[in-house]
Amino acid sequence: MRDCAGPKGSSGKGVRNVLSRVDINLSSQNHAAAASARSEAFARVEIYRDFAAAEAVWRAFEQTADLTPYQRFDFLHLWQQHVGTKEGVAPLIAVAFDANNEPLCLLPLGKFSRGPFRIACYLAGKHANYNFGLWRSGVSFTRRFVTRVLDALAEAEPDLAALELHNQPFSWHGAENPLLTFPHQASPSIGYRLKLGDNGEAVLARQLTSSYRSRIRGKEKKLAKLPGYRYFVAQTPEEIARCMDAFFAQKRAYMTAMKIPNPFDEPETEAFLRAVANARVLEIHALECESEVLALYAGVIDGKRISTLISSYTASENSRWSPGIITISHIVANVADRGFEIMDLGVGEAEYKFVYCDEKEELFDSFIPLSKTGHAIVPLLRAQANLKRFVKSTPALWRTAKTVRGLISR
Numbered sequence: 393m394r395d396c397a398g399p400k401g402s403s404g405k406g407v408r409n410v411l412s413r414v415d416i417n418l419s420s421q422n423h424a425a426a427a428s429a430r431s432e433a434f435a436r437v438e439i440y441r442d443f444a445a446a447e448a449v450w451r452a453f454e455q456t457a458d459l460t461p462y463q464r465f466d467f468l469h470l471w472q473q474h475v476g477t478k479e480g481v482a483p484l485i486a487v488a489f490d491a492n493n494e495p496l497c498l499l500p501l502g503k504f505s506r507g508p509f510r511i512a513c514y515l516a517g518k519h520a521n522y523n524f525g526l527w528r529s530g531v532s533f534t535r536r537f538v539t540r541v542l543d544a545l546a547e548a549e550p551d552l553a554a555l556e557l558h559n560q561p562f563s564w565h566g567a568e569n570p571l572l573t574f575p576h577q578a579s580p581s582i583g584y585r586l587k588l589g590d591n592g593e594a595v596l597a598r599q600l601t602s603s604y605r606s607r608i609r610g611k612e613k614k615l616a617k618l619p620g621y622r623y624f625v626a627q628t629p630e631e632i633a634r635c636m637d638a639f640f641a642q643k644r645a646y647m648t649a650m651k652i653p654n655p656f657d658e659p660e661t662e663a664f665l666r667a668v669a670n671a672r673v674l675e676i677h678a679l680e681c682e683s684e685v686l687a688l689y690a691g692v693i694d695g696k697r698i699s700t701l702i703s704s705y706t707a708s709e710n711s712r713w714s715p716g717i718i719t720i721s722h723i724v725a726n727v728a729d730r731g732f733e734i735m736d737l738g739v740g741e742a743e744y745k746f747v748y749c750d751e752k753e754e755l756f757d758s759f760i761p762l763s764k765t766g767h768a769i770v771p772l773l774r775a776q777a778n779l780k781r782f783v784k785s786t787p788a789l790w791r792t793a794k795t796v797r798g799l800i801s802r
Contacts, residue, residue: 437544458567461692535573554766583753592725620682638685
């Protein structure tokens with residue numbers, strides 16, 4: 393299903409009217425002229441309400457567009473099949489086309505209910521570390537352009553109150569995020585990444601001290617004595633199944649020991665992760681021996697960057713040799729030697745990330761009203777996100793919050 397909306401938007405009821413008080417700052421007359429030319433190329437917006445209708449345009453566009461691997465068709469289609477539908481999320485995919493019928497941008501959104509209100513967010517929710525949309529490469533999109541896209545979305549979905557967009561990077565492979573032109577705030581958590589660019593050995597030597605690397609080598613010598621010990625990237629259906637079985641078992645054991653809720657116990661989440669692994673959308677790196685999978689990290693890739701989505705390690709006596717840390721070292725060497733530019737270890741704080749990552753990746757959230765109702769509730773959404781960020785950035789409060797969450801779970 394799809395709707396077609398012209399560039400005039402929603403006749404005063406959309407985002408243009410709500411946000412008209414915010415000025416657009418252009419750096420020069422040349423910038424203004426270029427922005428005007430790009431706006432003239434804007435022809436229409438089509439709204440797709442199912443993946444089948446959007447598939448051809450989406451798959452073709454992602455070959456050249458600026459996007460993260462979390463916004464590729466296969467990843468989000470599998471998420472919608474296994475998670476989104478069960479959570480009541482309806483696809484709402486907005487595509488802006490130029491006069492030549494070529495896509496300028498694609499926003500992979502999903503519509504859901506937040507209490508009595510209808511809100512749209514990026515598809516995949518908590519299962520995507522980064523949200524960016526698809527944007528034509530080489531174009532600096534203005535606020536005016538994005539506003540026209542959102543006007544068309546508001547016109548097509550009159551009951552849609554607002555956009556709630558989380559964990560957005562400021563840029564991706566050098567392409568600036570067009571949503572930065574709208575009011576935004578810092579996300580509750582940040583990402584951690586490692587710049588590659590050299591061969592694996594050079595990257596590890598640059599990032600890790602010689603004593604730390606020596607300790608890792610010493611621990612790996614202990615593991616290497618185990619029968620069948622090896623590092624590998626899962627390729628066969630059997631290897632993938634063995635790794636995913638180990639992941640869910642290890643996560644279950646860890647969450648139980650920590651007395652905290654286990655989101656991976658949700659059947660739809662397990663089905664989704666197994667599906668993206670089997671479809672080779674998820675690349676799995678692991679250590680194993682004959683008796684068990686010792687540790688694994690799995691992420692999505694785009695040829696320049698690997699972005700870690702899940703990880704786990706054994707709770708057996710072999711855990712004393714730090715198989716998780718050893719696995720990261722192997723992954724760094726592997727992807728660096730393959731020519732990747734960036735490896736990230738996902739969003740959220742953890743001690744091992746401070747060791748392996750040399751850059752923090754600030755993220756931002758956008759809460760954009762699309763109607764008068766949205767204008768009323770957006771301040772509440774912003775306040776809720778700010779409170780979460782305050783709690784997570786205050787160690788005592790965050791420890792208390794995790795304790796309470798564990799008690800509620802039990």
